[in-house]
Amino acid sequence: MAPIRVLMAKPGLDGHDRGAKVVSRALRDAGMEVIYTGLRQSPDQIVQAAIQEDVDFVGLSCLSGAHNSLFPKVVELLKERGAGEIAVFGGGVIPEADIPGLRAAGIEAVFTPGTSLEEIVSFIRERVKKDHA
Amino acid sequence: MPSSWQRQLAKAISKIENMDPQALSEAASLPLDNSSVQIIGVTGPPGGGKSTLCSQLIQALAAEHKVAALLVDPSSPFSGGAILGDRIRMQALVSNPNVYIRSLSNRGNAGGVGSSVVSILREVMSYSFDYILIETVGAGQSEVKIASIADTTLVVSVPNLGDDIQAVKSGILEIADIFVINKADLPGVDSLYTALRESAQKQVDGWTAPLCQTVALEGLGIDALLVEIDKHWQWLQQSGRLLEKRKFAAKFEIMELSRVLLQKHLDKVPAEVLARNLNRKDINLLQRLDEVYAEILNLFGEV
Numbered sequence: 437m438a439p440i441r442v443l444m445a446k447p448g449l450d451g452h453d454r455g456a457k458v459v460s461r462a463l464r465d466a467g468m469e470v471i472y473t474g475l476r477q478s479p480d481q482i483v484q485a486a487i488q489e490d491v492d493f494v495g496l497s498c499l500s501g502a503h504n505s506l507f508p509k510v511v512e513l514l515k516e517r518g519a520g521e522i523a524v525f526g527g528g529v530i531p532e533a534d535i536p537g538l539r540a541a542g543i544e545a546v547f548t549p550g551t552s553l554e555e556i557v558s559f560i561r562e563r564v565k566k567d568h569a
Numbered sequence: 570m571p572s573s574w575q576r577q578l579a580k581a582i583s584k585i586e587n588m589d590p591q592a593l594s595e596a597a598s599l600p601l602d603n604s605s606v607q608i609i610g611v612t613g614p615p616g617g618g619k620s621t622l623c624s625q626l627i628q629a630l631a632a633e634h635k636v637a638a639l640l641v642d643p644s645s646p647f648s649g650g651a652i653l654g655d656r657i658r659m660q661a662l663v664s665n666p667n668v669y670i671r672s673l674s675n676r677g678n679a680g681g682v683g684s685s686v687v688s689i690l691r692e693v694m695s696y697s698f699d700y701i702l703i704e705t706v707g708a709g710q711s712e713v714k715i716a717s718i719a720d721t722t723l724v725v726s727v728p729n730l731g732d733d734i735q736a737v738k739s740g741i742l743e744i745a746d747i748f749v750i751n752k753a754d755l756p757g758v759d760s761l762y763t764a765l766r767e768s769a770q771k772q773v774d775g776w777t778a779p780l781c782q783t784v785a786l787e788g789l790g791i792d793a794l795l796v797e798i799d800k801h802w803q804w805l806q807q808s809g810r811l812l813e814k815r816k817f818a819a820k821f822e823i824m825e826l827s828r829v830l831l832q833k834h835l836d837k838v839p840a841e842v843l844a845r846n847l848n849r850k851d852i853n854l855l856q857r858l859d860e861v862y863a864e865i866l867n868l869f870g871e872v
């Protein structure tokens with residue numbers, strides 16, 4: 437079976453990259469191909485990279501507090517460029533109160549500090565199963 | 570809008586990479602002898618600055634040309650997954666409408682590239698690029714397959730990797746069309762230069778590989794390197810070597826596709842034989858395997 441491809445991106449000016457790296461390694465160890473794009477990406481760059489890489493998922497990591505504007509922008513641009521079927525999820529330091537709004541904006545799941553890596557891997561696997569069903 | 574053709578190309582590459590039979594045979598129907606596109610391979614040690622160098626080359630070339638880059642990183646031998654990180658060095662290029670960048674896992678293959686890379690090249694070539702760059706997995710001594718695929722192979726070395734002689738001994742130097750000493754800002758350049766000059770001066774089939782110095786991080790030496798890349802291109806065309814190189818690539822493609830298909834059989838057939846025989850009460854596999862062996866021979870005879 438074809439490996440699941442995930443683009444892991446750090447939108448905005450946030451320089452905290454430990455979480456993104458830890459999650460990237462966990463996904464690799466679960467057999468996925470993770471394209472790691474590094475720090476300080478604009479939503480436009482993230483979306484263009486996602487299209488060029490033909491990923492199934494875009495994972496966004498943000499610990500700076502800018503998630504409410506950056507995450508929905510990625511979903512919006514993906515749809516605008518005809519790649520709306522790419523699933524967007526994310527994590528980082530994100531207040532519980534913001535999560536419903538992000539979900540409503542099309543971020544399929546949000547993982548906050550302390551989330552186990554198994555939980556993240558199984559979210560992706562379940563989501564893929566749903567897609568193929 | 571670049572997104573739409575890029576999306577189409579990206580999806581086609583995935584199908585080929587995943588060995589989708591229809592996508593493979595469609596790719597196989599595309600020509601490989603297009604002489605308006607130069608295929609540039611970039612190989613060298615892990616962390617040698619290959620991606621940074623590619624980024625500079627792409628930046629310069631994309632001012633007037635359409636450029637594609639295939640960036641290969643290794644897969645994990647344990648999970649088969651991979652972290653593909655070459656793009657980190659290419660952030661500035663992602664929104665350039667002249668540039669298409671694709672990260673690829675080597676999918677467990679030795680030699681620095683995956684087995685479907687030439688089929689992918691056929692597909693990419695059909696999108697009328699002027700240049701296609703291929704960055705290999707960080708290479709040691711045996712990652713020389715790129716030379717069978719690229720028109721122009723750049724071998725990157727860096728000073729003070731411990732032992733300049735090591736670099737000279739490894740087979741990878743023999744595949745260079747152009748030698749690049751990157752990180753020329755670091756101490757030890759002179760002794761590396763001296764060590765490499767001997768290999769560089771050798772003429773092979775009428776081409777003498779030049780020796781360039783770059784500081785990719787700062788964009789130094791890139792223009793001079795581009796001049797050599799172009800000289801090699803002119804030579805390939807004038808000498809007729811270009812089509813010979815492409816034939817090499819096609820040969821590589823046939824060998825790799827056959828190997829992958831055979832491997833699938835190899836994985837399947839013994840497993841089936843094993844499943845059939847493992848719990849047989851009438852023979853003891855520890856004592857005698859002759860019946861099973863005969864069965865395997867029989868099966869492979871049919872393939």
Ligand code: B12
Pocket residue numbers: 449450451452453454455456458459494495496497498499500501525526527528529547548549550551552553556
């Ligand atoms: C380590 C750390 C740093 C390190 C960062 C090192 C690095 N390279 O990453 C350093 C010291 C550099 C740093 C600097 C700063 N920091 Co700091 N830092 C932290 C700290 C203590 C831990 C973060 C961490 O690495 N956690 C470990 C990783 C593994 O966890 P994680 O990233 O949360 O990831 C998990 C989940 O969130 C989730 N996840 C994360 N990303 C993703 C992505 C996807 C796709 C998925 C599925 C899941 C997922 O999964 C992971 C596993 O569970 C946090 C406090 C905290 N408790 O979070 C503050 C914190 C994030 N920092 C903070 C601040 C303010 C700063 C500075 C601005 C401080 C300053 N004034 O200089 C600077 C800014 C740096 C910059 N350029 O952006 C604030 C942010 C406040 C906010 N959001 O409102 C925090 C929350 C501290 C606080 N309570 O005030 N920091």
Ligand SMILES: Nc1nc2c(ncn2[C@@H]2O[C@H](COP(=O)(O)OP(=O)(O)OP(=O)(O)O)[C@@H](O)[C@H]2O)c(=O)[nH]1
Pocket residue numbers: 614615616617618619620621622655658706707751752753754755783784785786787
């Ligand atoms: N001093 C110096 N550092 C450089 C130069 N070029 C690249 N680097 C640094 O070398 C490191 C590795 O660069 P990459 O471009 O990722 O190297 P790579 O060969 O692609 O690495 P892999 O793909 O992981 O094998 C980075 O920290 C670069 O900033 C240079 O000319 N001089």
Ligand SMILES: [Mg+2]
Pocket residue numbers: 619620621654655704
């Ligand atoms: Mg690299």
